Amino acid sequence: xxxxxxxxxxxxxxxxxxxxxxxxxxxxxxxxxxxxxxxxxxxxxxxxxxxxxxxxxxxxxxxxxxxxxxxxxxxxxxxxxxxxxxxxxxxxxxxxxxxxxxxxxxxxxxxxxxxxxxxxxxxxxxxxxxxxxxxxxxxxxxxxxxxxxxxxxxxxxxxxxxxxxxxxxxxxxxxxxxxxxxxxxxxxxxxxxxxxxxxxxxxxx
Amino acid sequence: xxxxxxxxxxxxxxxxxxxxxxxxxxxxxxxxxxxxxxxxxxxxxxxxxxxxxxxxxxxxxxxxxxxxxxxxxxxxxxxxxxxxxxxxxxxxxxxxxxxxxxxxxxxxxxxxxxxxxxxxxxxxxxxxxxxxxxxxxxxxxxxxxxxxxxxxxxxxxxxxxxxxxxxxxxxxxxxxxxxxxxxxxxxxxxxxxxxxxxxxxxxxx
Amino acid sequence: xxxxxxxxxxxxxxxxxxxxxxxxxxxxxxxxxxxxxxxxxxxxxxxxxxxxxxxxxxxxxxxxxxxxxxxxxxxxxxxxxxxxxxxxxxxxxxxxxxxxxxxxxxxxxxxxxxxxxxxxxxxxxxxxxxxxxxxxxxxxxxxxxxxxxxxxxxxxxxxxxxxxxxxxxxxxxxxxxxxxxxxxxxxxxxxxxxxxxxxxxxxxx
Amino acid sequence: xxxxxxxxxxxxxxxxxxxxxxxxxxxxxxxxxxxxxxxxxxxxxxxxxxxxxxxxxxxxxxxxxxxxxxxxxxxxxxxxxxxxxxxxxxxxxxxxxxxxxxxxxxxxxxxxxxxxxxxxxxxxxxxxxxxxxxxxxxxxxxxxxxxxxxxxxxxxxxxxxxxxxxxxxxxxxxxxxxxxxxxxxxxxxxxxxxxxxxxxxxxxx
Numbered sequence: 001x002x003x004x005x006x007x008x009x010x011x012x013x014x015x016x017x018x019x020x021x022x023x024x025x026x027x028x029x030x031x032x033x034x035x036x037x038x039x040x041x042x043x044x045x046x047x048x049x050x051x052x053x054x055x056x057x058x059x060x061x062x063x064x065x066x067x068x069x070x071x072x073x074x075x076x077x078x079x080x081x082x083x084x085x086x087x088x089x090x091x092x093x094x095x096x097x098x099x100x101x102x103x104x105x106x107x108x109x110x111x112x113x114x115x116x117x118x119x120x121x122x123x124x125x126x127x128x129x130x131x132x133x134x135x136x137x138x139x140x141x142x143x144x145x146x147x148x149x150x151x152x153x154x155x156x157x158x159x160x161x162x163x164x165x166x167x168x169x170x171x172x173x174x175x176x177x178x179x180x181x182x183x184x185x186x187x188x189x190x191x192x193x194x195x196x197x198x199x200x201x202x203x204x205x
Numbered sequence: 206x207x208x209x210x211x212x213x214x215x216x217x218x219x220x221x222x223x224x225x226x227x228x229x230x231x232x233x234x235x236x237x238x239x240x241x242x243x244x245x246x247x248x249x250x251x252x253x254x255x256x257x258x259x260x261x262x263x264x265x266x267x268x269x270x271x272x273x274x275x276x277x278x279x280x281x282x283x284x285x286x287x288x289x290x291x292x293x294x295x296x297x298x299x300x301x302x303x304x305x306x307x308x309x310x311x312x313x314x315x316x317x318x319x320x321x322x323x324x325x326x327x328x329x330x331x332x333x334x335x336x337x338x339x340x341x342x343x344x345x346x347x348x349x350x351x352x353x354x355x356x357x358x359x360x361x362x363x364x365x366x367x368x369x370x371x372x373x374x375x376x377x378x379x380x381x382x383x384x385x386x387x388x389x390x391x392x393x394x395x396x397x398x399x400x401x402x403x404x405x406x407x408x409x410x
Numbered sequence: 411x412x413x414x415x416x417x418x419x420x421x422x423x424x425x426x427x428x429x430x431x432x433x434x435x436x437x438x439x440x441x442x443x444x445x446x447x448x449x450x451x452x453x454x455x456x457x458x459x460x461x462x463x464x465x466x467x468x469x470x471x472x473x474x475x476x477x478x479x480x481x482x483x484x485x486x487x488x489x490x491x492x493x494x495x496x497x498x499x500x501x502x503x504x505x506x507x508x509x510x511x512x513x514x515x516x517x518x519x520x521x522x523x524x525x526x527x528x529x530x531x532x533x534x535x536x537x538x539x540x541x542x543x544x545x546x547x548x549x550x551x552x553x554x555x556x557x558x559x560x561x562x563x564x565x566x567x568x569x570x571x572x573x574x575x576x577x578x579x580x581x582x583x584x585x586x587x588x589x590x591x592x593x594x595x596x597x598x599x600x601x602x603x604x605x606x607x608x609x610x611x612x613x614x615x
Numbered sequence: 616x617x618x619x620x621x622x623x624x625x626x627x628x629x630x631x632x633x634x635x636x637x638x639x640x641x642x643x644x645x646x647x648x649x650x651x652x653x654x655x656x657x658x659x660x661x662x663x664x665x666x667x668x669x670x671x672x673x674x675x676x677x678x679x680x681x682x683x684x685x686x687x688x689x690x691x692x693x694x695x696x697x698x699x700x701x702x703x704x705x706x707x708x709x710x711x712x713x714x715x716x717x718x719x720x721x722x723x724x725x726x727x728x729x730x731x732x733x734x735x736x737x738x739x740x741x742x743x744x745x746x747x748x749x750x751x752x753x754x755x756x757x758x759x760x761x762x763x764x765x766x767x768x769x770x771x772x773x774x775x776x777x778x779x780x781x782x783x784x785x786x787x788x789x790x791x792x793x794x795x796x797x798x799x800x801x802x803x804x805x806x807x808x809x810x811x812x813x814x815x816x817x818x819x820x
Contacts, residue, residue: 024640025229029334029399053395102331104406111328111410123726125762125791126717129644135764136790147330149340175341176330190668194644201719203409204818205726230434234539234604258600307536309611316533316615352535354545380546381535408614435639439744439809463805512741514816521738521820557740559750585751586740613819 003038003064007073010036010046011062013185014097018048020189021101022055026196030054031102031177033080036185037090042067047086050078084155085179092162095181097188102177105200110144110172118143118172121198129194130169131187141165142195144172170195208243208269212278215241215251216267218390219302223253225394226306227260231401235259236307236382238285241390242295247272252291255283289360290384297367300386302393307382308401310408315349315377323348323377326403334399335374336392347400348376375400413448413474417483420446420456421472423595424507428458430599431511432465436606440464441512441587443490446595447500452477457496460488494565495589502572505591507598512587513606515613520554520582522613528553528582531608539604540579541597552605553581580605618653618679622688625651625661626677628800629712633663635804636716637670641811645669646717646792648695651800652705657682662701665693699770700794707777710796712803717792720815725759725787727818733758733787736813744809745784746802757810758786785810 001009014034021027032054035047045065048054052061064073069087071077080086086098113119121127122139130140143161148154154173161171169191170180180195182188206214219239226232237259240252250270253259257266269278274292276282285291291303318324326332327344335345348366353359359378366376374396375385385400387393411419424444431437442464445457455475458464462471474483479497481487490496496508523529531537532549540550553571558564564583571581579601580590590605592598616624629649636642647669650662660680663669667676679688684702686692695701701713728734736742737754745755758776763769769788776786784806785795795810797803 025402028402029331029395031331031334031399031402053391102402104402104409107329107331107406108410123790124722125788126644126646126722129646136762137764147341149342173330175328186668190644194646197640197643197646197717197719201722204719205723230607233607234536234600236536236539236604236607258596307607309607309614312534312536312611313615352546354547378535380533435812438812439741439805441741441744441809441812463801512812514812514819517739517741517816518820557751559752583740585738 007038007046007064008059010038011059014062015057015059017185017189018054018057026101026103027054033082033100035086036097043090047083048080050080084151085158088155088158089181093181096183097185098181099188099192100179101192103196105203106172106178107175109199109203110174114144114174121202124198126194126197129190141168142170142172143168144174147174147176212243212251212269213264215243216264219267220262220264222390222394223259223262231306231308232259238287238305240291241302248295252288253285255285289356290363293360293363294386298386301388302390303386304393304397305384306397310405311377311383312380314404314408315379319349319379326407329403331399331402334395346370346373348373350376350378352379352381417448417456417474418469420448421469425467425469427595427599428464428467436511436513437464443492443510445496446507453500457493458490460490494561495568498565498568499591503591506593507595508591509598509602510589511602511606515610516582516588517585519609519613520584524554524584531612534608536604536607539600551575551578553578555581555583557584557586622653622661622679623674625653626674630672630674632800632804633669633672641716641718642669648697648715650701651712658705662698663695665695699766700773703770703773704796708796711798712800713796714803714807715794716807718811720818721787721793722790724814724818725789729759729789736817739813741809741812744805756780756783758783760786760788762789762791
């Protein structure tokens with residue numbers, strides 16, 4: 001399978017993920033963005049376009065970017081403004097897919113715990129769905145990065161958090177929702193479902 | 206595309222919007238109403254009929270009204286009682302579409318903050334989905350208009366709020382839900398999703 | 411259209427109502443029941459069978475009963491145990507359809523306000539969706555009947571409440587959910603949506 | 616119908632149950648597991664594979680196990696890690712199906728009431744949907760078992776609870792959700808819907 005075929009297949013998978021997230025109210029408005037690595041070394045990225053409704057994406061709406069973030073397909077496409085965060089995560093974590101959701105509960109908790117720079121979640125069996133976690137006694141620290149409209153500065157903050165919290169499976173941006181990732185789209189989607197569940201349970205307690 | 210074709214196309218789009226809002230519980234009973242401008246100068250309006258279930262509309266259920274609110278199509282159609290509010294917003298804001306939802310959270314907040322005549326929302330990335338907003342630091346003031354069964358009086362209040370709050374993207378009517386608008390149906394629907402999200406997040410905090 | 415045709419058509423409509431209520435979580439387990447009058451004077455009733463899942467009904471699952479509650483179709487069918495309540499409401503209110511839902515919020519409020527024998531709802535525009543209500547200033551009193559496994563006794567209590575509260579559009583049974591009705595299935599379903607909305611809004615305040 | 620046919624039919628039924636639970640958010644991530652007895656004396660079990668998404672199962676994803684938990688079909692399948700709990704319940708309760716959900720409310724209540732080793736639910740009409748219960752005055756005690764990654768130890772605890780609480784229709788594992796069962800898949804699914812409803816109502820009060 002060549003690059004274009006792989007890009008088309010990943011885009012079709014991500015479009016389905018967008019539909020499922022939309023139904024749960026996790027990517028309302030034009031919030032959220034979804035990506036997958038088409039190639040590594042050098043990185044090639046399939047990502048949602050800017051401003052798109054995530055519940056009604058077609059595979060052909062997705063962009064193919066090269067390692068410097070330049071658009072290769074389609075010719076006039078404009079990628080999500082948060083593309084640098086996706087690239088930072090893919091590079092720092094060797095992730096094959098990065099998914100960003102924007103749910104009510106993740107937004108509320110990202111504000112409630114901003115002063116603590118994160119929140120710890122422990123004691124839930126659901127934690128075992130996170131890659132490499134084998135017991136509910138695991139303590140998952142979800143760092144919270146302060147939001148910023150200066151994308152290079154926000155990317156630098158995300159870079160720092162990924163370095164200082166090498167065990168983290170995800171982070172929140174304050175008032176802005178959840179970022180998580182996985183080796184595959186399926187693994188990243190599993191992480192979204194698990195973390196959104198845990199944040200809702202934590203928020204309702 | 207002539208007026209009738211444009212009306213039919215907009216009606217079909219609005220019917221889909223109604224289905225999506227119904228699934229989320231934002232237009233239960235016969236609540237909510239949906240409109241789009243078929244023409245401007247003079248205004249021609251496509252709008253939901255009175256008393257209709259918004260989750261099961263066909264394009265042919267929608268009405269075509271002229272600038273004075275007279276029914277042009279279908280011959281015996283009866284438009285939504287809140288048609289004057291739609292026309293007022295279209296005239297004051299040069300909107301191409303006006304959407305009114307009636308969710309649990311918008312209803313609760315419209316009562317909770319009525320004494321303040323509105324509520325401010327700030328600090329959320331989601332705000333950037335509102336047209337012309339570029340930072341989460343934006344402070345969106347959502348005015349609350351006191352409900353009234355006297356439609357000319359309620360329309361006058363809405364007119365006043367639209368003049369005194371020229372930056373507002375929406376308003377609430379107390380115990381009655383959300384009005385928002387956009388240049389297109391898609392923009393107005395995006396505003397509904399964003400504002401309903403923000404009101405739910407604000408309500409649950 | 412003869413009686414059998416009318417029964418088949420009403421059963422098909424009620425099956426769709428059941429699907430919609432099930433999706434919203436208002437008739438989980440085998441809770442809830444749905445009926446419509448096939449004929450009046452003497453009353454003939456189309457009603458859900460006992461113990462059925464309301465999200466997966468076929469028209470042929472419904473029963474046709476005569477005015478004394480005897481099963482006419484299908485030969486070995488067993489009607490919902492709450493059939494006497496449906497008949498009582500149809501007789502007292504000249505209703506064409508009676509719908510009983512069993513949502514989380516109606517259950518919670520029916521317990522919270524049992525000591526008051528009911529709860530008042532006022533100030534909501536949504537109230538105008540109730541038949542004959544023309545202003546949000548309307549005060550809807552929803553009586554609460556104490557639950558009882560003795561069906562004749564419970565039916566007598568319902569009879570009393572329907573007499574003493576002639577303006578009521580609905581009542582709750584404590585720990586047991588909502589009963590409402592309408593001249594048609596569509597009107598009764600509209601009443602369910604409106605009342606479930608109002609009870610949720612009241613419960614979350 | 617021979618064993619393979621029966622296994623295929625039960626697997627197809629369980630796949631549909633998984634889809635319905637997934638839509639309600641009761642089996643997010645890879646949480647939850649579903650089983651049915653294909654034969655008794657000796658027991659043969661149809662059960663979800665380990666790590667599967669419960670909203671997108673095909674009948675062919677399910678495993679057929681013998682009474683000692685050895686995989687008979689498909690050759691390289693790996694069953695859910697919680698298979699011993701399913702077998703324990705089937706043996707102790709002569710159940711034909713065991714269903715485990717992992718909802719937000721069951722998780723919250725399993726933590727809130729862990730110190731009491733269970734929670735009592737009474738006064739709800741919905742209780743009558745539990746097999747053998749005939750009145751809302753029934754008091755259902757839902758025992759809470761402390762979670763443990765040592766499966767033999769957890770199985771022994773479940774065994775003890777099933778012996779000491781012979782009337783229980785279900786139990787919770789702390790931070791881990793709900794286990795219930797029935798003679799058939801339909802009965803077990805009914806029990807899930809009823810118990811998830813009751814736990815949500817109890818949690819929101």
